[in-house]
Amino acid sequence: MxxxxxxxxxxxxxxxxxxxxxxxxxxxxxxxxxxxxxxxxxxxxxxxxxxxxxxxxxxxxxxxxxxxxxxxxxxxxxxxxxxxxxxxxxxxxxxxxxxxxxxxxxxxxxxxxxxxxxxxxxxxxxxxxxxxxxxxxxxxxxxxxxxxxxxxxxxxxxxxxxWPAFIVAALGFVSLLIADGRERVGHWGRAVLVRRTRAATSPAPRGSADTSGLRLSGKRIGFAAIALAVSLPALLPAMEPVSFFTFGVGGRGSGPGNSISIPNPIAGLRGQLDLPEQRTVLTYTNNDDTPRYLRIYALDTFDGQQFGMTQPKGAPQNRTENGLLPAPPGLSQKPKVNSVITNIQISDEIAGLQFLPLPYPPREIRVDGDWRADVDTLMVFSTREEAGGIEYEVQTTEPEPTPDLLDELELAPRPATDDRFLDLPDNLSPEIRVLANEIVGGASTNYEAAVKIQEFFTKTGGFSYTLRTQGHSNSALRDFLIRDRAGYCEQFAASMAVLARLVGIPSRVAIGYTGGTKIGDRWQVSTSDSHSWPELYFEGVGWLPFEPTPSGAAGQGSARAPEYSLPRPTATASTTAPTPGATSSSADEPQDPAARRNPRELDREGTVAAGGLPPDDSMPLIGKIGIGAAALLLVLLIPAGMRLVSRNRRVRSLGFKVAQPADDLTARIVSGRGAGSVVAAVWAELDDVLCDYGMARQSSETARALARRLTQQYEFDADSAAAMAAIASAVERVLFAKDPGPIEPMKKDLRAVRQALAATVSRGRRVRAVLLPPSTLRRLRFLGERLLDGFDLLENIRLRRTAAQKGG
Structure with missing residues (x-):
């Protein structure tokens, strides 16, 4: 019990x-x-x-x-x-x-x-x-x-x-071991002690077994194990935790450190657009000095009233500190890709934001803290950090599609897309379905249909921008598209995403900020730049932003439609298509290229031109693995190194003193001086050789008896037998002769005996004797026993009262 x-x-x-x-x-x-x-x-x-x-x-x-x-x-x-x-x-x-x-x-x-x-x-x-x-x-x-x-x-x-919790848990386990020991001794089991103590040899009360010695040994071992377990990790390098259970992130959690806090993106967007005064949200620079949309959220589900977001999942391998983020979904090698590096500084006034505003698609981010990327959407979030006040650098690989390329990719077979990007409620108004077919009538490809839908909002549909309308219900969507045709960016983005799904184009709604305004050498993004836009999926280029919100709207002056989303020009233009997601602004006037260059980029021009981030000073993973393997190998070779050092010292007969004598006979030999030092070194080395080869000498065996047994048992040849006899004779002279006389060099004799013993064991035993010598492990064990003996003092510590205390 x-x-x-x-x-x-x-x-x-x-x-x-x-x-x-x-x-x-x-x-x-x-x-x-x-x-x-x-x-x-x-x-x-x-x-x-x-x-x-x-x-x-x-x-x-x-x-x-x-x-x-x-x-x-x-x-x-x-x-x-x-x-x-x-x-x-x-x-x-x-x-x-x-x-x-x-x-x-x-x-x-x-x-x-x-x-x-x-x-x-x-x-x-x-x-x-x-x-x-x-x-x-x-x-x-x-x-x-x-x-x-x-x-x-x-x-x-x-x-x-x-460590306090670990100590409590360790003491619980030690108590279990002590209980098991007392249970065994209580049933007259055999008590095995590390060493005998007075308590262990004193008579026990009648009818019970004495467990005090066993208890002392148990305490000694238990305290030593706990102390080593607490102190040893402090000497070891930190390891990256790996989650076997893939603890992800949640929905609307109760605060930082619990789950990713996802506020209502739509409500936050409307609140920022309604603010009476502008406040700076962030500033940024990039190597091409072009404004870009900075996406925070990607809303992929539509319930008939509004778009929502699937809970992002961030596995440990998708941390930003691990290097490249997951590849952008759907992006192939066909479109031209621009590599852009953007440095972003979030305002200190931003609170509760656990997502990073980023240009799409990010490929690598340098940011302090535990930030992770969602594989499906490439949103970058944290369950522990907040974005307020941080500075980070992001590299994006932005495709540069053209209308001809998008039409060409349309002809290739398309893999199945996640159903959630096409899902629509069954009770969607039939009028909206009819409208979608009317808008894209005559379009031969999804790309042409997408351009027609965007043009419906920006030109042909007669829409206007206003913040006065609101509502997300099915009827509100129908009224916006068919009757009122007035709203703000959220309604435009959501409506275009719904129409795109109706004609078979996967879509989602992005929420973030437009490119902002150029002030000095940085782009400044304020609360009035809060924006929502649709992203449509085209196999081969992935997710592309479109812009259905009418340009020139109050508070949305920096919103511009990407070049590829505009109707095909009737005449050939000499202008170059901007990068997807890039926007133009009246603030972006032509300037001298040298004046527009970000000073921070001057010293890494070659890196930017090559399309990569600046060199990372940290060591690559393969280097870290190599150093770890080398360190582990060195630790494993410590016993072999100790054995090699002791052997060299003994062979040179430099007055070696054995650190831990194996028995009384060795101790008596070592106690000699002068000529006996050579014999002591040879005898200690012979004792270790026997231990390494599994032929340990009996503690009661004399030198002559040992020589006779080894010669007969392992059938030494004449030279080996003579060498063994010479060693035994020298030992006896040092031990028993009043004047042992001169001691001849015994290096050759020791080598001959060692070779004779090695010839009698297997190759595996010889390899073990070199790499993991039992004689060295024996010394380490003796050292551990001495360390454990130190815990005996805990049993003998008593507080003594001084004479002054007694008199007081």
Missing amino acids: RLTIASGVAAFTAAILLYPLFQGGAWFWTSLGAVLAVVAAGLVSSRLSLPAWAAPLLGVAATWIYLTVAFTAEQAWALLVPTKESVVELARLVTVGWADIQRFAAPVPDTEGITLLTAGGVALIAIAVDLLAARARRAALAGLPLLALATVPATILADPIS
Whole structure:
């Protein structure tokens, strides 16, 4: 019963390591109840003397009943007994909890589903610990499931595990080991001590076994292990956490650090457009000094009333610090691609923004913090950082399509597009469907249809820009397109995206900022530059922005339609098509190229021309891997290096003193001086050679007996036998003769004996003797035992009162 309770304590103390993953404390108390249920089941199993295999089954049943009471009591019979309804509800909560785990980033809210999964997982760990420790009597192996609990926060969180929580968990495991030791000794098991102590040799009370010596050894080992576990990681390089569970981001979370906070983009856009005064949002420069749309959100779902955003997912491999972002969807090698580098500075007044305003499509970003890219949309976001006040640099690879290229790509077979970019509600007004067909009538390609739809809003449809209208309902969309034809950028963008979907063009709505106004050497983007525009998908070039909002509108003066989205010119023009997403502005007047150059780009002109970011001073990944492998190899070769050094010192007979004598005989030889130093070096080296080859000398074996045994057992030839006899004779003279006389150089004798011994063992044994010599490991073990002996002082420390204190 003691082991069952200790197993529960160890499991729960290990579960404390999970606390950084949660916001509230519901998981803590629920997990405690689950562990108590498992402990109760274990006590019943011990009381009834059930077989070992039955205890886990009883533990699972107790956990099931506990979870039923805690989460689905209303569906259970008598609030306790599981029913079909309670099982279905538990399954639903498990599904919801798993979805929440994928959706939120740590620390997650303790929802019912997440709490259920946590309590159930901790209970399973407790069952496994009880099975190994109390049933199979393998308490040491019980550390493996406990380690699984520590692995979860270690692989999810960037911060290291809290050392106080680790110490609590380690003490729980040590208490389990101590309980197992006392259980064994209590049943007259054999106590194996590191060394004997007075407490271990003193008589024990009648009828009980003395466990004090074992307890001292257990404390010694436990404290040493905990101290090393806490201090050793500080000497090791930090490792990148890898999330085995792909903790993503969520929807509307409760704040930074929980999930990505996604405000209503439409409401935020309308609020910024309605502000009575302009405020600077950001400034930027780029190497071609051309204004560009800066996208923040990509809205891809339409419910009939307004566009919404699918929750972005950012895997660890898509962090901006890892280098290139995922490739832009749909972009092939056919269109010409411009590489542009943009430096962006966000205003300090911006608060709560966890997405980066970026030109599309970004390929590489240099920014401080944990920022990640969504694979589908290339939105860049963070679950921990905010964009306010930061500065970052982004490289974009912008396609430069032409009408002819878009028509050509239209003829190629198109792969299936995600359905969400074409989905429309069934109750969409038939009048809107008829209007879409009327607008694109006569268009032979999707590109031509897209141009006609944009021209409908900007020229032929008679639309006007105003902020007075609002509404997102189905009827509001119909009124905007058919009757009122007045609105602001959100209505224009959403309406064009809907019409594009009606004619089979995948579309989405982007929200961000237009290119802003040139002030000095930087482009300045203010709140009045908030904008929304549609993005349409064309296989081969990917997502392209269009501009249905009428130009020249108040507050939208920097909004301009890309060149490729305009109707084909009737005459050949000498102008060059601008980069997609680039805008022109009245503020962008012709200037001297030298005056328009960003000073920060002067020292990296060659890099920009090559289409890449400035050289990264950090070491490439392959270099880091190589250094890590070399460091690991050096660590593994430490024993071999120590062995090589000791052998060279001994062979040179430089008065070597053995660091840790193997036994009394070696110690007596080493204690000699003068001629005995040579014999000491030879004897110590011979002792290590025997240990490395698995032929260790018996502690009671004399030098002559050892020479006789080795010569006969391994059938030495005449030279090897004479060399071994010479070494044994020299040892006896140093030990027993009053005057040992001159000692001849014994280097050749030692080499002959070593070669004779090596010839009797396998090649694998010889390789091990060189790379991982047991003699060196033996010395390291002796050093560890001395270190552990130091913990004995903890048992002998007593506070003594001084005479002054006694008199006081």
